[in-house]
Amino acid sequence: MLLSMTGFGSAQLETEAFTLSIELKSLNSKSMDLSLRIPRSLSDKELEIRNIISKSLVRGKVNLTIEVSRNKGAAGRSRINIELLTQYYQEMDQAAKRLGAQSPDLFRLALHMPDVMQTDATEDTKTEDVTWEQVQPLLMEAIENFNTFRVDEGKALTNEIISYIDRIRILLAEVDKYDPTRVENIRQRIQSHLEEISSSESFNQNRFEQEMIYYIEKLDIAEEKVRLVNHLHYFTETVYLPEPTGKKLAFISQEIGREINTIGSKANDSTVQHLVVEMKEELEKIKEQLNNIL
Template identity: 80%
Template structure:
């Protein structure tokens, strides 16, 4: 079954301390073109990451983003502004004495006053460390999700491409059906001219027969029809192979095109040439879709 080169996969791990997010996007490319964006703490694993992605995804323009974020509040510290606490306490104590009020909770009240208890954020730029043993299975999960996306896209592409191949088969059957009529028309044209040519004094029977054999062989498309139907069968078989077959299908489509072109050039018949044009249209649709096949 065919696989699309286009895909998206993601995976995420949340802990009390951090959130680890991995996203992979893949587009069409003739080879593996991998762009990485990873935390500094994983820089020593870049080669290992590249090998894992390349081995699993084979081809495509791939963007991999591994994001490590500290959860809000982790690492924050509370700090008491002692000078401000002292000032508030003294003011509250003086007010209590002035009013003759009881003051058992002055410290608690002063501690609750604005900006006495301050929260310090974690050091800027500092992120939680994460081990490769944690990242590796999450990365594989994101890759598996992308490949699942590719497989779903590939099912639709498979049905579409096979329908184009089936259409070429139908058109080739029409060519085969019309071919005897074409041959008969050629024979009639030859016979009509034969009487005129044989009446000439310079007519050479042996030379004429040799040239006619060459001419008939040049117009014969039997071998091209056989090769084309074989290429179509081979293409369909290759579509359903388990391994990536995009490049192989590209080569087979070139052979299909070569036989279609030869039939068109040798046919010397308007009906067959119209059928050939339709086959070329279907083949172009196939080639366009093969650009997105792994």
């Protein structure tokens, strides 16, 4: 089954102290193009992370984001700096008396002055507290979710591409059905030309027959039809292989295109040419979708 090269997967871990989030995104690329955004505390694990991603996702333009945020409930216990509060209150009270101003709510004003309310630094949770033992299983979960997304997208792409292959088969069957008529039309044209030139004194019957045999062989498309059938069958088999087959299918589609082009160039018939054009259109649809295949 085909796998889409585009994908998305995420995973999250919540503790009393922090929330750890991992997100994977991927777009089309001929190779693995990995961009990381991770906390500084995991910088020593960057190479290992890259190896895990490259092995699991194979190729694509991949963006990995690992974020750690401190939970509000883990910000530490707040306390009042009594000394600083007292100093603010006394200064504000003295200023009010000197100016003869009323001084209601001095305590509330002093309480909201800078640094009066403090958080115990010893209880402050830092992102460095996140360990690789917590990150690694979450990363594998995000990869699993990412691959599930790829499989689901791949199923839709498989159905679409197989429908194009089936359409080429139908068109090829039309070519095969019409081929005897094509050959007969060519034979009649040759016979007509033969009657015109046979009266010439320089006419050489043996040479003419040899040239006609060569000409008819050049117009024969039987081998191309057989090879095209085989390529279409091989393409379908490859679609359902368990491993990533995007590049292999691209090579097979090139061979399919080669046989279609040869049939078109040798047919020497407008009806077959029209069928060939339709086959080319279906093949272009296949090639376009293969850009999205892993």
